[in-house]
Amino acid sequence: MSFYIPLGVFALIVVVFLLGFGLGNRTELPSALIDKPFPAFAAPDLFQPDQILGRAQIVGRPALVNVWATWCPTCAAEHEMLIKITERADVRLIGINYKDDPTKAIAWLGQFGNPYDLVLVDDQGLLGVELGVYGAPETFLVDPNGSIVYKRVGEVNERIWQQEIKPRLIAMSPDVVHGLDAASR
Amino acid sequence: MWYMALMLRLASFTTILWLIAYGLGVGVNTPIVFAASQVDVFTFNNAEEEARYRRLIAEIRCPKCMNTNIAGSDATSAQTLRVAVHRLIVQEGKSDQEVLAFMQDRYGDFVLYDPPLSGKTWIIWLLPISVGLVIVGFILRLLRQSKDVARPDLDLTGLDPATQARLKDIIQDQ
Amino acid sequence: MAEFGHFSLTLAGVMAFVTAILGYVRSDDEHWAAHIGSLVLGTFVFASISFVALVWSFLQDDFSVAYVANHSNSLLPWYYKISATWGGHEGSFVLWILFLCAWTLLVVLRRHNYPVQIYTRVIATLALLNVGFICFCLFTSDPFERLIPMTPADGADLNPLLQDFGLIVHPPMLYAGYVGLAVPFAFAIAALLENRVDALWARWVRPWTNGCWACLTVGITLGSWWAYYELGWGGWWFWDPSENASFMPWLAATALLHSVAVTEKRGAFKSWTLLLAISGFSLSLLGGFIIRSGVLTSVHAFAVDPERGLYILIFLGIVVGSSLLLYAQRAGAYSSQVSYRFLSREFFMLINNAVLMLSLAVVMWGTLSPMGYEALTDGKISLGPPFFNRFFVPLMLVLGVAITLVPVLNWKRTRGDRVLSFLKREGVIALVVSALIAFVVRPDVITVVIGILVAVWIMVTHVLDLFGRLRKNSRQPLSYVGMTIAHFGFACSILGVAITSSQSVEKDVRMVPQEEAMLAGMSVHFNGVTQVRGPNYVAQQGLFVVRDGDSTFELRPEKRRYLAGGAIMTEAGINPGLLADTYIALGEPLEDGAWAVRMHHKPMVRWVWLGALLMAFGGILAIFDVRYRRLRARANSTSSDAPLSGRLVRE
Structure with a gap:
């Protein structure tokens, strides 16, 4: 009987591999910050660098915090979707300009339009570290109490909006999402 | 197989390849730097701090890369984390444990190459240790059994003690 | 030419298939055994033709072949064009097949050493494996596929990291070792089928085990050395899944090397030796699966294709599963009653095997369990060098x-x-x-x-x-x-x-030209950076003069930009030494003409590889022991006799 042990071990290894095959997307990290308060910070405003903003700017209303940069092509790709979101829902959109050159960032927003209520400058990536950011774009959904509810790594597109962000926003306060779009869910 | 560890420096590039290969429709971008060993010029208050810095950056995994520590990666996120570790050690005087906990709080268990023995990770340590115990137990049992296996009982009575001793020696040496 | 190579490979596959059928069906027939030899030769010749056809496509810059277009460029020097043949998944598999044919041919050349039933079954098993590999190559990763009519004007270039001497020597050695493990595996299968595991069988297996083990040792060593000088971070082993994939079969082969000695000398460890012979090759297949399926997060950048991974997993399941099933049913007959004493060579062999198996378990666990953890929970963990x-x-x-x-x-x-x-x-x-x-x-x-x-x-x-x-x-x-x-x-x-x-000492410093820095008691003088031009790259080359007591040497680390893809690569400057290496890598240019410079002083790092090469050399030397040459007469006189263990053990 003991001679069947190797066969059993091998079967186990194959099962692990089959499980591994089923995993699919392997690059995305589960965020350690879900259900935790949005970290305290102090970062200058992109348009008024002498004005230092803090966590108080984020709490109170549902907020989407979007980490972006001009060197990031995917950020350009999702920009239009962000503009649409601000039209569809009464959510504060806060940008974090991540490891970027502020003059370039201002020019970029001038060119593509600025959907952000506020843009924070994080040229050293320190706020990014506090948020567990490892690339751009990343988007956090923060509830009125200042807790991080959801994190998206990569592009926010129509599917992510419909399936992940909108339901969570409605759960926070039903009238946040504007009439037509709320009905279309 | 044959690239061996050669891709250690290809961190950001491999991620992009991976995404393309899987057609995820998601792009997470960092500036691509190709196998260029990035060198940070940091200053430390003393040699002990520098040694701690080097040990810690070798133990923290680059969250952006396929399988590299932040010491050996050129991805911008790895560089940011190196700066963060340096700041935590040199400016904020944090202990090794505090630095690792800082990273774990923000990036999850994934970033620690040496997961601490905790409620969730105990099973990682269980198997190697239990396999070791089983093997040691097996060897001990084998030794004990071997003692029981009867050696040929020789009737050496009647021979003089010197011959007895020599015969035993020969038998056992064989 | 590519179609010719494709056709040859197909032909080799057909011949291997016929060999396998003949070998299993007509296993006792001396007459057919001779034909099997010619078939194996034929398989080898056609596999070689196919390989040469692929090399030829590279040398001719035939970018209508997709594989060539993806892995070569007209600017590439000719020696890298040849080695680019195994610079990617498809071509490396042709090399793998070629090596399997070569090992099989070697067994054929030594056929008079073995009784005919064993010989034919060994060959049949090897041929059957070959059929599996050739099918894999032809159906899921055809290197001869054409890009017609969309032929690119020039190739995408070989990854600059691979444009190195390391690619020329490392993969062939590693593959020779991986594939060579199929020979002891085939001997184990033949022994189980024939119900013959004795001291003489062990003596047949030993030279093959030594041979493939030595190749594997050299292959892994070259890989480690290559990573050390090419990557610019001064490390030589990182416990990456791709490294572990080659290390696991090595551990099993090392255990086999010792266990088979006990089987020969004392007739003990028989079922254990069989298991090790089977698992050695199984682990090399497993390694291939890990690397080529992309199921594990490794630094290894392969164009990952789940279909290939699934094929290898099925192949792995069939080959290893059936072998272990055969083992489970037959090996019971070989459990031996041997008494062990603490102070005996066999007991220390037991310790050796126990330690190696435990190491193997740790490596396998450390490699696979993060994946299992991720599949079973929603978290992710990493097991890295500290764990191992x-x-x-x-x-x-x-x-x-x-x-x-x-x-x-x-x-x-x-x-x-x-x-x-x-x-x-x-x-x-x-x-x-x-x-x-x-x-x-x-x-x-x-x-x-x-x-x-x-x-x-x-x-x-x-x-x-x-x-x-x-x-x-x-x-x-x-x-x-x-x-x-x-x-x-x-x-x-x-x-x-x-x-x-x-x-080891590592230093990252900012240096302006004509500045001096100290490293482990040596003074390092930075003379500046000049522009140099290589065959397919331009480079910024730094010049450092290192003074160590009375001796002085120059190091010229480079930062290269490859013309085809624009990739930037760092080429470290290394002064190798038996007692210590001095290693300088050029970082980024900083403001005011200064450069970030990384310097390593690594005492006795060469001994790690030197020791491994000595191990391999010892293994090779043992193959030429006279007692393996005396096998021929024995096999002829006793091919149908009962096992000889009693007589041999006393030798």
Whole structure:
């Protein structure tokens, strides 16, 4: 009987591999910050660098915090979707300009339009570290109490909006999402 | 197989390849730097701090890369984390444990190459240790059994003690 | 030309298939056995033609072949065009097939050593494996596929990291080892089918085991060395899944190497030896799966294709599953009743096997469990060097301590007083020498001190023993000399690892031209950076003059930009030395003409690889022991006889 042990071990290894095959997307990290308060910070405003903003700017209303940069092509790709979101829902959109050159960032927003209520400058990536950011774009959904509810790594597109962000926003306060779009869910 | 560890420096590039290969429709971008060993010029208050810095950056995994520590990666996120570790050690005087906990709080268990023995990770340590115990137990049992296996009982009575001793020696040496 | 190569490969597959059928069906027939030899030769020739056709496509810059277009460029020097043949998944598989054909052909050349039933079954098993590989190559990863009519004007270029001497030598050696493990595997299957596992069988397997083990050892060593000088971070092993994939079969092969010796000399460990022979090759298949399926997060950048992974997994399941099933049903007959004494060579072999198996379990667990964890929970964890080292360092030290006693141990039983006097004499010398070394290097970690002691102790016991024996009789068996050299090599590696891991110095500094920096007692003068031009790149080359006491040497690290893809690569400047390497890599240019510079001083890092090469050399040397050459007469006279173990054991 003991001679069947190797066969059993091998079967186990194959099962692990089959499980591994089923995993699919392997690059995305589960965020350690879900259900935790949005970290305290102090970062200058992109348009008024002498004005230092803090966590108080984020709490109170549902907020989407979007980490972006001009060197990031995917950020350009999702920009239009962000503009649409601000039209569809009464959510504060806060940008974090991540490891970027502020003059370039201002020019970029001038060119593509600025959907952000506020843009924070994080040229050293320190706020990014506090948020567990490892690339751009990343988007956090923060509830009125200042807790991080959801994190998206990569592009926010129509599917992510419909399936992940909108339901969570409605759960926070039903009238946040504007009439037509709320009905279309 | 044959690239061996050669891709250690290809961190950001491999991620992009991976995404393309899987057609995820998601792009997470960092500036691509190709196998260029990035060198940070940091200053430390003393040699002990520098040694701690080097040990810690070798133990923290680059969250952006396929399988590299932040010491050996050129991805911008790895560089940011190196700066963060340096700041935590040199400016904020944090202990090794505090630095690792800082990273774990923000990036999850994934970033620690040496997961601490905790409620969730105990099973990682269980198997190697239990396999070791089983093997040691097996060897001990084998030794004990071997003692029981009867050696040929020789009737050496009647021979003089010197011959007895020599015969035993020969038998056992064989 | 590409179609010709494709056709040859198909033909080789068909011939291998016929060989396998004949070998299994007509296994007792001397007449058919001769034909099998010609078929194997045919398979080899056609596989070679196919390989040469692929190389030719590279040399001719035939970018209508997709594989060539993806892995070459017209600017590439000719030697990299040849090695680019195995620079990607598809082509490397053709090389793999070619090596399997070559090993099979070698078995055919030695056919008179083996009784016909064993011979035909070994060949049939190898041929069947070959059929599987060729099908995999043709159906899921065809290297000869054309890009017509969309032929690109020029190729995408070989990854600059691979444009190196390392690619020329490392993959072929590693593959020779991986594939060579199929030979002991095939012998184990043949033995199980024929119900014949005895001392003589063990003697047949031993040279093959040594051969493929040596190739694997050299292959892994070259990979480690390549990573060290190419990557610019000064490391030589990172426990990455791709490294572990090659290390696991190596551990199994090393255990097999020792276990099969016990089977030959004492008739023990029979079922265990069979299992190791099967698992060695199974692990090399598993390694192939890990790398080529992309199921594990590795630094290894392969264009990952789940379909390929699934094919390998199915192939793996069939080959390994059926072998282990056969093993489970038949191996029970070989459980042996042998008594072990603590002070005997076989007991120390047991320790060796136990330590190696535990190491294997740790490596496999460390490689696979993060994936299992991710599949079963929603979290992700990483097991890296700290995890592996925590287990590996003590395990290797236990192994080292066991090796120190090898010269004094006899089979069956060793007298305790002999061991004691041996311990005293050699032990004192080793203690004195290692105390001297420890005094010079002043390590601050206890494991390093133990490592030095163990390494020196092994060296002392083995060298004194070998010289003592040679003084008595200058004609010592080559297998004994080989073993001594291999153990000495292991000690060199331990010493190298212990010292380089504790004594290395790394410095990142900002330097302006004409500035000087100090590194481990040497002064490093930075002369500046100039522009140089290579065959397919332009580079910024730094010039550093290092003064160490009276001697001076120059290092020229480069930062290259490859013209085809625009990739930036760092080429470290290394001054290799038996006692220490000096290693300088150029970082980024900073403001005011300054450069970020990374400098390493790595004492005795070469000993790690040197020791491994000695191990491989010892393994090769043992193959040429006369006793394997005497097999021929035996096989002829006793091919139909009952096992000979009784007689052989007493030799």
